[in-house]
Amino acid sequence: MRDEDDMGTQVMGLSGSRVLVMGLGVHGGGVGVARYLVGSGARVHVTDMQSPDRLGASIDALSDLPVGYTLGHHDTSDLDGIDFLVRNPGVPREAPFLLEAQRRGIPIYMEMTLFFLACPSRRIVAITGTKGKTTTTTLTGEIFRRAGRDTVVAGNLRVSALGQLSRITPTTDVILELSSFQLEGLDAIRTSPRTAAVTNLMVDHLNRYPDMASYMDAKRR
Numbered sequence: 468m469r470d471e472d473d474m475g476t477q478v479m480g481l482s483g484s485r486v487l488v489m490g491l492g493v494h495g496g497g498v499g500v501a502r503y504l505v506g507s508g509a510r511v512h513v514t515d516m517q518s519p520d521r522l523g524a525s526i527d528a529l530s531d532l533p534v535g536y537t538l539g540h541h542d543t544s545d546l547d548g549i550d551f552l553v554r555n556p557g558v559p560r561e562a563p564f565l566l567e568a569q570r571r572g573i574p575i576y577m578e579m580t581l582f583f584l585a586c587p588s589r590r591i592v593a594i595t596g597t598k599g600k601t602t603t604t605t606l607t608g609e610i611f612r613r614a615g616r617d618t619v620v621a622g623n624l625r626v627s628a629l630g631q632l633s634r635i636t637p638t639t640d641v642i643l644e645l646s647s648f649q650l651e652g653l654d655a656i657r658t659s660p661r662t663a664a665v666t667n668l669m670v671d672h673l674n675r676y677p678d679m680a681s682y683m684d685a686k687r688r
Contacts, residue, residue, distance in 0.1 A: 482508030487545055489565065490555025491515045491525050498528045499627020500553050500578050503585075505532045512549075514541050514564070543567055551576055556648035577652025579645065582628040584656060588639045593659075595645045596666030600624075603666050604644035611640050618642060623649060 486509045491497035497513070504511045512535040515522060519538050526536070537545055541564040546552075551574040554565060568575060583591075594604045601624045608620035619635055621628040622644040635641060643660070653659060 484509045484550040485548055486511050487549045487552045487568075488513045488555075489515075489541075489552055489562075489568075490558045491517075491522055492555050492557060493517075493522065493525055494625050495525075495627050495630075496578055496625075497555055498525050499630040500581070501529055501534055502532065503581065503627075503629035503632065504553070505534065511535070512537070512545055514538075514545055516540065546571060546573060549573060553577060553581070556646060556651070560651070574655070576655050577649065578627070578629055579649050579652035580655045582632070583653065583658055583660075585629070585632060586635060586641065587632075587637050588635050588641055589637075589661065590639065591641045591643060591660045591662065593643045593645050593663045594666065595647065595650065595663070597669040599666040600644045600646070603664065604642055607664075608642045611642065616640050620644075 481504060484504075486504050488497060488501055488504070488511060491501070491513045492515070497515075501511050501513060511532075513529075514537040516539065519526065519536075522538060543564070546568055552565075552568050553576050556577060558565060565575065592607065594600055594607065596603070604620060604622065604624060608618055611618040617636065617639045618641075619631045619639055620626065620642045621631045623646045624644045628641075628643060631641075
């Protein structure tokens with residue numbers, strides 16, 4: 468697997484693309500993805516099993532954008548003619564709708580896939596672990612700022628990384644909190660951040676991973 472220094476600057480041709488966002492969610496990640504895609508010229512449709520009432524705040528945050536919705540259920544017709552699908556980290560890989568997309572050969576990405584391809588800075592520090600990620604990420608960002616460095620903190624602490632792209636330059640230090648679910652998004656581009664820290668590893672998320680070895684593999688990304 469390449470580290471992100473070896474990637475160079477890769478930019479996806481998003482203008483005019485038809486993209487399905489699977490999982491809008493309520494923590495800001497889906498909103499950040501949709502806003503980034505629309506801002507890049509893509510035609511975006513969102514599908515989410517949750518009800519419009521549950522997703523009200525996220526829908527309101529996108530009310531100024533031309534985004535379509537299928538809510539409360541998934542409709543396989545939404546897969547027709549799309550260029551790729553972006554799945555929310557909360558959506559497991561074995562979700563039937565996702566498996567149908569795979570069966571059709573539709574590329575599947577995540578927010579971190581798009582972020583690592585678009586980020587102009589290679590100075591990315593990724594922090595993961597079972598416990599203590601948010602505290603460690605927040606403190607690391609504060610240390611960098613107090614050292615006078617241009618710093619952006621984003622990721623699993625409910626700050627969309629894609630939503631911060633406009634603030635990032637080639638010399639910005641990017642401090643990311645990444646869950647194991649978010650790290651799965653790097654598989655599609657076979658890359659890893661150059662600098663990473665793991666706070667600890669404990670038994671967790673075994674409702675998502677079949678065993679601890681699989682959970683640890685996700686963290687190793």
